[in-house]
Amino acid sequence: xxxxxxxxxxxxxxxxxxxxxxxxxxxxxxxxxxxxxxxxxxxxxxxxxxxxxxxxxxxxxxxxxxxxxxxxxxxxxxxxxxxxxxxxxxxxxxxxxxxxxxxxxxxxxxxxxxxxxxxxxxxxxxxxxxxxxxxxxxxxxxxxxxxxxxxxxxxxxxxxxxxxxxxxxxxxxxxxxxxxxxxxxxxxxxxxxxxxxxxxxxxxxxxxxxxxxxxxxxxxxxxxxxxxxxxxxxxxxxxxxxxxxxxxxxxxxxxxxxxxxxxxxxxxxxxxxxxxxxxxxxxx
Amino acid sequence: xxxxxxxxxxxxxxxxxxxxxxxxxxxxxxxxxxxxxxxxxxxxxxxxxxxxxxxxxxxxxxxxxxxxxxxxxxxxxxxxxxxxxxxxxxxxxxxxxxxxxxxxxxxxxxxxxxxxxxxxxxxxxxxxxxxxxxxxxxxxxxxxxxxxxxxxxxxxxxxxxxxxxxxxxxxxxxxxxxxxxxxxxxxxxxxxxxxxxxxxxxxxxxxxxxxxxxxxxxxxxxxxxxxxxxxxxxxxxxxxxxxxxxxxxxxxxxxxxx
Numbered sequence: 417x418x419x420x421x422x423x424x425x426x427x428x429x430x431x432x433x434x435x436x437x438x439x440x441x442x443x444x445x446x447x448x449x450x451x452x453x454x455x456x457x458x459x460x461x462x463x464x465x466x467x468x469x470x471x472x473x474x475x476x477x478x479x480x481x482x483x484x485x486x487x488x489x490x491x492x493x494x495x496x497x498x499x500x501x502x503x504x505x506x507x508x509x510x511x512x513x514x515x516x517x518x519x520x521x522x523x524x525x526x527x528x529x530x531x532x533x534x535x536x537x538x539x540x541x542x543x544x545x546x547x548x549x550x551x552x553x554x555x556x557x558x559x560x561x562x563x564x565x566x567x568x569x570x571x572x573x574x575x576x577x578x579x580x581x582x583x584x585x586x587x588x589x590x591x592x593x594x595x596x597x598x599x600x601x602x603x604x605x606x607x608x609x610x611x612x613x614x615x616x617x618x619x620x621x622x623x624x625x626x627x628x629x630x631x632x633x634x635x636x637x638x639x640x641x642x643x644x645x646x647x648x649x650x651x652x653x654x655x656x657x658x659x660x661x662x663x664x665x666x667x668x669x670x671x672x673x674x675x676x677x678x679x680x681x682x683x684x685x686x687x688x689x690x691x692x693x694x695x696x697x698x699x700x
Numbered sequence: 701x702x703x704x705x706x707x708x709x710x711x712x713x714x715x716x717x718x719x720x721x722x723x724x725x726x727x728x729x730x731x732x733x734x735x736x737x738x739x740x741x742x743x744x745x746x747x748x749x750x751x752x753x754x755x756x757x758x759x760x761x762x763x764x765x766x767x768x769x770x771x772x773x774x775x776x777x778x779x780x781x782x783x784x785x786x787x788x789x790x791x792x793x794x795x796x797x798x799x800x801x802x803x804x805x806x807x808x809x810x811x812x813x814x815x816x817x818x819x820x821x822x823x824x825x826x827x828x829x830x831x832x833x834x835x836x837x838x839x840x841x842x843x844x845x846x847x848x849x850x851x852x853x854x855x856x857x858x859x860x861x862x863x864x865x866x867x868x869x870x871x872x873x874x875x876x877x878x879x880x881x882x883x884x885x886x887x888x889x890x891x892x893x894x895x896x897x898x899x900x901x902x903x904x905x906x907x908x909x910x911x912x913x914x915x916x917x918x919x920x921x922x923x924x925x926x927x928x929x930x931x932x933x934x935x936x937x938x939x940x941x942x943x944x945x946x947x948x949x950x951x952x953x954x955x956x957x958x
Contacts, residue, residue: 494856518860525853529952530875539871540861572952592861 438470438595439505441628447499448486460486462653473629475639478649484632485600492518492598517594521601523585527573533584534569540592559591562621579610599631612670615641636686640679740922749926758930765907768824769896772831777885780836784843785873809834810898827899834895835888842884846877879953882946889942893935
């Protein structure tokens, strides 16, 4: 079975959302190198520092292969940095922290095919909360309803379209009620219309839940549309070359926001910057 | 999907060859072209087979063989899955066990029977041990491969939600490698049947293998063949049963799920 999601432009992301709770995310001079095939160290991340306020939406853009995903995995505690440290509030991140969730690019590999959609969502929280069956199911249903899939709990992920699968992955990530949602190009493996739809969805949910969002992407439009600030990464070894505040008003609209002069000016500036950097990289 | 008509044709074709063979044997045996002492007519074997079934005398040997088979099979498979997950997920554990398993794996398992008889005697313990040893290796090899083929994204998914090592074993590694493990268990089931019958023939303490050999030794040739029919049907039944179980345990690996 394959179901295509309906595309509809809509208002997204309330400026006056729920009150912001949570902790500041500090990335303090993170560096990461790997052992190369010849035994030497290959530096993936030079030195990256970020300061993300609670409830902020930060996007990190950079050319492909610049170490964006590596940076995000280090922040998530899925990988240890070679130098520097990550702090969430008062605590150093040394393993997978309870308050951060990583949303993977490849939803088809992240959703577990032997579990129903509902069990996939439960996988995010019930080992911690140990709710009764009815309470867990009701919580699953709430989160699935938020992504428009309330009636799909008993399906298996592979019975759904790509866009729907990524919605399930989003519902699952939010069901863990993280303070920080780390998103690794989560919209890059769906078609263009579904992507716009998911952008609106994530802004809606962010407006409702007010988690801190860190998005890694190579799509400049996506970064500007979603984020409060956009950090630009250089080629390997990655460092942050610039941080731009978008200052676009919220709520943002699928079509109008993307056509506004402010949006286009930001897009122009960022693309010019990235393309120039890209050529430097090519000559280096 | 094949239509009902296609399927009917397939069944007819599939039955035609064995049936023709049986008719040829029947004619050859009845006309004395083949020695009827060594090769009784299939209809006579069938009558003897029916006698074994109707009298219920098949139940004892069958039950004994099945008990030994499943005990050995169960022990071998569980041990192989546990060691396989360890070897598949840890390089040091793999390096520790790999030379040993590679030495023992290609060894034809019936060659171990003389040594096992020395230690364990001619009874059930020896028979279960040889079945367990034989079933162990195909499951081990497949489990290692299956665990290595698990998507790192799946493991990272479990980690980001704060699942511990045991939960990752039970809820990710085991189900994700289930299609590989089950493929190994299918091979092992066939091997296990071979080994239990071989061991029973040597031990001579009951079971289908013992029944086949004892009948032949006492010149009850028809009985010997009739027991062979029981064994063939058992093999067929086990294959069907396994396919049924496999479809239910690894349902998500079916083509429509990819």
